[in-house]
Amino acid sequence: MKLVEKYPLGSVVVLLPLWIALYAVLQQMADALVLVTGLPQGERLTEAVRFFVYEVPKVLLLLTLVVFVVGIVRSYFSPERTCAMLGGKSLFAGNVLASLLGIVTPFCSCSAVPLFIGFVETGIPLGVTFSFLIAAPMINEIAVVLLFGLFGWQTALLYVTTGLVIAITAGFVIGKLKVERFVEDWVYEIHSNNPGMQETAPVFRDRIQSGYSAVSDIVGKVWPYLLVGIGVGAGIHGYVPENFMAGLMGKSAWWSVPVAVLIGVPLYSNAAGIIPIVQALLAKGASLGTALAFMMSVIGLSLPETIILRKVLKLPLIFIFVGVVAVGIIIVGYLFNIVY
Amino acid sequence: MKVKVLGSGCSKCKALEQKVRQLDEAHQLHLEIEKVTDLKEIMKYGILMTPGLVVDGALKSYGNIPKDEQLLQWFKDERL
Numbered sequence: 173m174k175l176v177e178k179y180p181l182g183s184v185v186v187l188l189p190l191w192i193a194l195y196a197v198l199q200q201m202a203d204a205l206v207l208v209t210g211l212p213q214g215e216r217l218t219e220a221v222r223f224f225v226y227e228v229p230k231v232l233l234l235l236t237l238v239v240f241v242v243g244i245v246r247s248y249f250s251p252e253r254t255c256a257m258l259g260g261k262s263l264f265a266g267n268v269l270a271s272l273l274g275i276v277t278p279f280c281s282c283s284a285v286p287l288f289i290g291f292v293e294t295g296i297p298l299g300v301t302f303s304f305l306i307a308a309p310m311i312n313e314i315a316v317v318l319l320f321g322l323f324g325w326q327t328a329l330l331y332v333t334t335g336l337v338i339a340i341t342a343g344f345v346i347g348k349l350k351v352e353r354f355v356e357d358w359v360y361e362i363h364s365n366n367p368g369m370q371e372t373a374p375v376f377r378d379r380i381q382s383g384y385s386a387v388s389d390i391v392g393k394v395w396p397y398l399l400v401g402i403g404v405g406a407g408i409h410g411y412v413p414e415n416f417m418a419g420l421m422g423k424s425a426w427w428s429v430p431v432a433v434l435i436g437v438p439l440y441s442n443a444a445g446i447i448p449i450v451q452a453l454l455a456k457g458a459s460l461g462t463a464l465a466f467m468m469s470v471i472g473l474s475l476p477e478t479i480i481l482r483k484v485l486k487l488p489l490i491f492i493f494v495g496v497v498a499v500g501i502i503i504v505g506y507l508f509n510i511v512y
Numbered sequence: 513m514k515v516k517v518l519g520s521g522c523s524k525c526k527a528l529e530q531k532v533r534q535l536d537e538a539h540q541l542h543l544e545i546e547k548v549t550d551l552k553e554i555m556k557y558g559i560l561m562t563p564g565l566v567v568d569g570a571l572k573s574y575g576n577i578p579k580d581e582q583l584l585q586w587f588k589d590e591r592l
Binding site for chain 1: 519520522523524525535536553554555556557558560561562575
């Protein structure tokens, strides 16, 4: 770690080929590992173990690389810049831009409140602010990596696109509802003295550094979720009979989409924990729309975040926020069940 | 010297507070450390990301956890 800190550029040159080499031999390594354990071929346990020892290193490798790249990209986007870019934008254009910036601006749910107040102070319309607050947690690099790793790029792209559409429309709808009076009064009374801190433009070395710290930060935090998620996924793969989920989460069950969202909203997990489980459910006959709706409601709407937002939003607006996003997710779920 | 850690309880805010306290102890800085959790108070400093670090009334950083050397420099500079 010290070496990496000292030679950020050099370490990339060394580590990247190593990454590629590792990724190339994953399948062989997993097969070899399964062979070593001496488990009988074709048994349920063997298949579950094989799934686990292949998916865990694969997803970890992908995650490390993407988090690293995203860490570098994010060093170009500060919340201040996002705030400045969104100021004075009209409603629809603002919603689109805010949703896109939600993907790349550094964000954690504990910063939701300061960010919200900063947006309000800058005079950014509420609807635009909500587009940002919806896109930021829902479309994150972890979700994209897992979808790409477990399903392929089509599904990852699908998720990002539908997430954007939901963030844009939900923000637009909330903007049209004239909900300003449901923001806590003290938010409007705040007049912060601008920090006026000199923002020195980082050199590229520093940006690579922020890529590394993003990796140790994020990968260090999510790996236990990932292990549990892939573990449960492996169990479902090995033991749940084929088509078991078809009746519960299949297309024919029309009620499955709203029920999946209802269950998903209060559930709190990050993408790392939920997506491997969703993948296993899909493999057992759940339909794509239902699974997508479940996943989006777990990742995009979370109880902790709404509790934090309650400090700046009155209860009716909390319900409007959750309601509009949930309806958006349900529509997307049905849409995919019809199309596929 | 008064040091304020601004943060409403996220993991990074706790980490920063802990780090400041450790440095204070290890280097005998005798800082007056205060953890500010009240949002209205935090927002007076106009930060968009937590945690924020305020040294003798001046905002030094926010949104990240500064490195040890950087923190020490701030704590020692102000004293001169």
